[in-house]
Amino acid sequence: MQFEPPKLKKHFLDHLEAIVGPDGYSVKNLDRFNYSRDSNFKSTIRIHHSALEPLPDVIVWPKDTRQLQALVRLAIRTKMPMIPFGGGSGVCGGTIAETGGMIVDMKKMYRLLKVDSANLLATAEAGIMGYTLEKELQRKGYTLGHFPSSILCASLGGYLAARSAGQNSTRYGKIEDMVRELEVVTGQGEIVQTRDVENGDGLDLNQIFTGSEGTLGFITRAVLKIYPLAPCQAFRGLRFKNMKTGIEAVRRIMQTGLKPSVVRLYDEIDTLLFMGYKKNKGITEVVKGLASPLKKLFMSTSLWGALSAPKLVSPVLQHLPTGCLLILMHEGVERLVREEQKIIMEICRDLGAEDLGEEPGRVWHEHRYSVSYKASPLFHSGAFIDTIEVATTWDKMEALYSAMLKAMSSHCLVMAHLSHAYPEGGSFYFTFLASLGGLKKSEALYDLIWDKGITACQETGGVISHHHGVGRLKKKYVDREWGGGAALYRRFKDYYDPHGIMNPGKLIELKREKKEKVA
Amino acid sequence: MLETFSKLMEYCTYCPRLCQSACPVAMTEGNESFSPWGLMQTLNQLRKGEIPLDSELAALSYKCLTCKACTTQCEHGNEIPPVLHEVRKEAVARELAPPEISGFLNKFHKHNNPFSKDLLQKLKNILPSKYFDMNPQTIYYPSCTTIAKCPEVVHDTFELFEKLKIDFVGVYPEAIQCCGYPLISGGMEYDFIDLAEVNFHALKKYKTIVSGSPACVYTLRETYKKYDFGLPGKVVTINEFLEPYLHNINYRLKKSMRTKLMYHDPCYLSRYLNEVSLPRELIAHVSGYQPMEFFDHGECTHCSGQGGCYSITSKEASDEIARRRLEEVVEKKVQTLVTQCPSCVHKFRKNSERLVVKDLISYLNDSIEGVKE
Amino acid sequence: MFHLHKISLIAVVDPEMRVIDYEQKLNAEGLTSGYRPVTGMQTPLSACLAERTANLFFLKYGGIEELCVGGAVVTPQGVAFPIKDYPRAATGCDLRRVVIGSRGLLGQFREGSLKVFPLPEALVWGLALFEGPEAALEGVRRMVGSFIRPLFVRIMEEKEGSGLLRSLNLSEEAKVVLAFKLGGLKGMVEAEREAVMKLNEADNVLFHWPVRPAEVEVLDQTLIVREPCLDFWTKYAPLAGRNPASPATDGEEALKKYLRENPC
Structure with missing residues (x-):
């Protein structure tokens, strides 16, 4: 593995050191190596083959907004690309230093600054880790209500930059629903404060910067909505005959106006994997006899048989008689939780669901972050995996599910669950598995699966990301996604990043960049 | 040298760094290279012969408290310290270890x-x-x-x-x-x-x-x-x-000892020796109260910053780890912190002026007046 | 133009339609827009979208930015583009939400897709009598913190409060009256009613639940139907975790200026 030396001038480093001090930056090769990728699976495929991603030239750890502002101004003078970095949990390659430059790790700005119990608001610096933030809030009797499966490894800045969603988003909303105010250091080198304009007058700067993935500026601080910890939690698992009735149930539940914390519907293969949890007695009982041969299939060499011939195996798996599992979690005052459960159970019974009791829900909750641990054993044994999360309105849900499944399943093993639900629609979370070959072959297969999946999604009218963001991975689809609306983003980009240094090569393929290359 | 750890190191390499928010070093220094993920994915390249063991890599291997917070967080139960010990041994043998x-x-x-x-x-x-x-x-x-x-x-x-x-x-x-x-x-x-x-x-x-x-x-x-x-x-x-003595002997207690206190689990006591409930039982036994708890306690405790030679190679960050741990004590308005590890006692005293930091034995001794005649 | 997607509960409308006409069309289908602009029901939807006109019923249904799920936009330079309907996305900035409230700077809706809701099965007015404004605020905080989302909340102090009690022929005296209107599924509204009382049990808060049509009429007329209700926002801003109408920041003004000089 060869590390190209950083392309930096002594003069630049002197300026850098004047801003952040001698311990505030690193040009060490090992640090550059460790900042060359986030958690996107294309990079994981590459590291499996000891292939590098582009290295940043330097990593910087600013301690406060002023230092960061000085860094941006230095970068403007030296035309140095700047890439924000939080926890490195991103799965779209949004923090890869595509053209080298300066990675700005925000983790030294890690404070929960204020908890305003009168207005139920919390102010925190962007570098705080999601889990730390939630723990500190819970220590004080509050919750952000944001529980993404990346909570252990994502930062608040990352949540905001990529429009993260937690597993309880049905109740608490996504991060863009929680954000009230932001402090941003833009690519102009200015500090911009935003304000809360929800249900009121004003230009919504929060919604410009949230989701901008570092291409307009650095989010340094945020004011967020918080809630008192719920006094009561309840869980339920139900089994539906198929996805069609399951989707219908989730739609009806959401359109009653109720706000259960978690509503997740697993398709047949995903249901099967769910049963893999050791403690999952309740559901394994229900599908006794099925679980064991299929578990074997997944755990043994026959998995590789399945992965080498997905065209043959996928149709079989997709028609397993496991049924589709619905997981429900309720939170709140006990009286309301009971009523909510009663209403929802009626809806599900009307659609022929089988009540599996509270066990599957509890097991789900206990293992809510486990899914992220599953990738390592798979890669280790020679398979690659990734997930695609898309969203649409209810009228298109079933079509979206079928179209994407069909488009992808001849190339890989694919499963899905309806992961987040709203009155007007929801999101599907597809997981795909394929076997690793040589580097070139694996990368090509990976790209092909993504292309098939995303194209099917766009053709059906879905949005190509619900909560992972775009990054490097999906940027070539964004022009089609936004249509003429991209003109708005380009205007923001012109204004906030006139020097083109903010996280270049992410979010959208800028026409300006293309033109320059042609010229 | 590292081949016995190949599975563990591969798992870490492919993991989206799920243990990092549990790691006091990673969270305090803020450097991905020092997270268990960074350490393991880097050393994995050493194992594969992709990079050499040089002083830069040797120094990296000392960026760990050996507190095993990551192991508790990891669903695969990966233990990082044994891997680092191998590298540190090699580094010392080849005179590549940090000057400290x-x-x-x-x-x-x-x-x-x-x-x-x-x-x-x-x-x-x-x-x-x-x-x-x-x-x-x-x-x-x-x-x-x-x-x-x-x-x-x-x-x-x-x-x-x-x-x-x-x-x-x-x-x-x-x-x-x-x-x-x-x-x-x-x-x-x-x-x-x-x-x-x-x-x-x-x-x-x-x-x-x-x-x-x-x-x-x-x-x-x-x-x-x-x-x-x-x-x-x-x-x-x-x-x-x-x-057994504390349970079986009839002794007198001092009444004035019923102060609000928090108990800090030392990582070696709770994670290496699995002694979590006993200290609490002893505190409750002599005071009648359960100690107040840190949010992260028991086997999920946070290291005080003193472990694994980290305080030798990374003095300032190691003190910062202690100060961050103590923030919760201040937040809860508790004046007495009880723990049971001389390194923790020393570290916390060094990093707090106002707090009374006591070893559990001192607390027990203060609480017990003597055997009833 | 008016098209209803009954599966997704989305209405596609011509923004020039007045809110009152839109609401009536929906009511005929057993639905509601969930929207009651503080500028009055005569306001056209286009103005509401352009100015992000506050919704009196935002606690339950959200503001207009939450109601709008897509549509068709034309920029000041005349670039027309559709925004597909979707619940939430993570594809860059939210084009819907930046256009809404931009007063045309970023574009105007030529077509709007708005969420609609089933008409509430039950509607219940509640009055809670508190010792002072801070106690009443705490009462609301408890409600909102427990996800009890009334259509409408109002804290009435001194004369305003006692005036309301008198108009309902209630003999109690109270420094502060908290009036709120619960709505939704019958069972849920009943559960919310009980939960609200339970939440305030320890403080011996006195509750009235006016049910007679005449009483309901008085409350609806005094608190909701009166138009416009522009004083609403400043008074209740903190209740939903929002800062009271803060002025535009320098950053916001600067962007507006830039967009005026460099239209999209």
């Missing part, structure tokens, strides 16, 4: 302890001579950090023994020296083996060895075994030793 490590070793060799002081002399000033002359079967093994940094714990231990009429415990008198924990943890294996051999011969005659330092207990009980110096007698924590 060789400096430490020089200092250590003066009196066979990390403090360059004659600790036996100091111990003799703390304890009456009778404890040195009794030829006992059970001895108390005071850790060097206890003698050097919190000597009152030694005093309180024997005072408590007196109050509870425990009269058969002597003190380890042989040219008092370290158990070797910092040596083995820092990768100084040869020096550790020499020391362990001497200690083994001095300690093998005792039936029971009691220590108030979890790292000493772990080293004497577990690490010595790995180097064929397994002690024939029992090595027990002070709590394990005291528990």
Whole structure:
């Protein structure tokens, strides 16, 4: 593995050191190596083959907004690309230093600054880790209500930059629903404060910067909505005959106006994997006899048989008689939780669901972050995996599910669950598995699966990301996604990043960049 | 050298760094390279022969407290410290370890302890001579950090023994020296083996060895075994030793001891020795109250910042780790912090002016007046 | 133009339609827009979208930015583009939400897709009598913190409060009256009613639940139907975790200026 030396001038480093001090930056090769990728699976495929991603030239750890502002101004003078970095949990390659430059790790700005119990608001610096933030809030009797499966490894800045969603988003909303105010250091080198304009007058700067993935500026601080910890939690698992009735149930539940914390519907293969949890007695009982041969299939060499011939195996798996599992979690005052459960159970019974009791829900909750641990054993044994999360309105849900499944399943093993639900629609979370070959072959297969999946999604009218963001991975689809609306983003980009240094090569393929290359 | 760890290292390499928010080093220094993920994915490249072991990589291997918070977080149960120990050993052998490590070793060799002081002399000033002359079967093994940094714990231990009429415990008198924990943890294996051999011969005659330092207990009980110096007698924590006496003896309690306190689980006690409920039971036993808890407690505790030679190579960050841990104590408006590890006691005292930091033994001794006649 | 997607509960409308006409069309289908602009029901939807006109019923249904799920936009330079309907996305900035409230700077809706809701099965007015404004605020905080989302909340102090009690022929005296209107599924509204009382049990808060048509009429007329209700926002801003109408920040003004000089 060869590390190209950083392309930096002594003069630049002197300026850098004047801003952040001698311990505030690193040009060490090992640090550059460790900042060359986030958690996107294309990079994981590459590291499996000891292939590098582009290295940043330097990593910087600013301690406060002023230092960061000085860094941006230095970068403007030296035309140095700047890439924000939080926890490195991103799965779209949004923090890869595509053209080298300066990675700005925000983790030294890690404070929960204020908890305003009168207005139920919390102010925190962007570098705080999601889990730390939630723990500190819970220590004080509050919750952000944001529980993404990346909570252990994502930062608040990352949540905001990529429009993260937690597993309880049905109740608490996504991060863009929680954000009230932001402090941003833009690519102009200015500090911009935003304000809360929800249900009121004003230009919504929060919604410009949230989701901008570092291409307009650095989010340094945020004011967020918080809630008192719920006094009561309840869980339920139900089994539906198929996805069609399951989707219908989730739609009806959401359109009653109720706000259960978690509503997740697993398709047949995903249901099967769910049963893999050791403690999952309740559901394994229900599908006794099925679980064991299929578990074997997944755990043994026959998995590789399945992965080498997905065209043959996928149709079989997709028609397993496991049924589709619905997981429900309720939170709140006990009286309301009971009523909510009663209403929802009626809806599900009307659609022929089988009540599996509270066990599957509890097991789900206990293992809510486990899914992220599953990738390592798979890669280790020679398979690659990734997930695609898309969203649409209810009228298109079933079509979206079928179209994407069909488009992808001849190339890989694919499963899905309806992961987040709203009155007007929801999101599907597809997981795909394929076997690793040589580097070139694996990368090509990976790209092909993504292309098939995303194209099917766009053709059906879905949005190509619900909560992972775009990054490097999906940027070539964004022009089609936004249509003429991209003109708005380009205007923001012109204004906030006139020097083109903010996280270049992410979010959208800028026409300006293309033109320059042609010229 | 690392092939035995290949599965673990591969798992870490492919993991979206799920343990990082549990890692005090990663969270305090903010550098991905120092997270268990960064350490393992980098060393995995060393294993695969993609990068060489140089001083930069050697220094990286010291960016760990060996507190195993990551292991608790990891659903695969991956243990990072053994991997790092291998690299540190190699680094020391090839003279690639950070200068602080060789400096430490020089200092250590003066009196066979990390403090360059004659600790036996100091111990003799703390304890009456009778404890040195009794030829006992059970001895108390005071850790060097206890003698050097919190000597009152030694005093309180024997005072408590007196109050509870425990009269058969002597003190380890042989040219008092370290158990070797910092040596083995820092990768100084040869020096550790020499020391362990001497200690083994001095300690093998005792039936029971009691220590108030979890790292000493772990080293004497577990690490010595790995180097064929397994002690024939029992090595027990002070709590394990005291528990039956505290439950069976009828003693008087001081009423004034019912102050609000928090208990900090030392990582070696809770994660290496699995002693989580016993200290709490003892506190409840003498005070009638459960101690207040940190949000991260028990096996999910946070290291005080002193472990694994990290405080030698990364002084400032190590203090910062302690200060961050203490924030929660201040937030809860608690004045007394009880823990049971001389390194934790020392670290917390060093990083807090106002807080009363006590070893659990001192707390017990303060609470108990004496046996009812 | 008016098209209803009954599966997704989305209405596609011509923004020039007045809110009152839109609401009536929906009511005929057993639905509601969930929207009651503080500028009055005569306001056209286009103005509401352009100015992000506050919704009196935002606690339950959200503001207009939450109601709008897509549509068709034309920029000041005349670039027309559709925004597909979707619940939430993570594809860059939210084009819907930046256009809404931009007063045309970023574009105007030529077509709007708005969420609609089933008409509430049950509607219940509640009055809670508190010792002072801070106690009443705490009462609301408890409600909102427990996800009890009334259509409408109002804290009435001194004369305003006692005036309301008198108009309902209630003899109690109270420094502060908290009036709120619960709505939704019958069972849920009943559960919310009980939960609200339970939440305030320890403070001995007195509750009235006016049910007679005449009483309901008085409350609806005094608190909701009166138009416009522009004083609403400043008074209740903190209740939903929002800062009271803070002025535009320098950053916001600067962007507006830039967009005026460099239209999209």
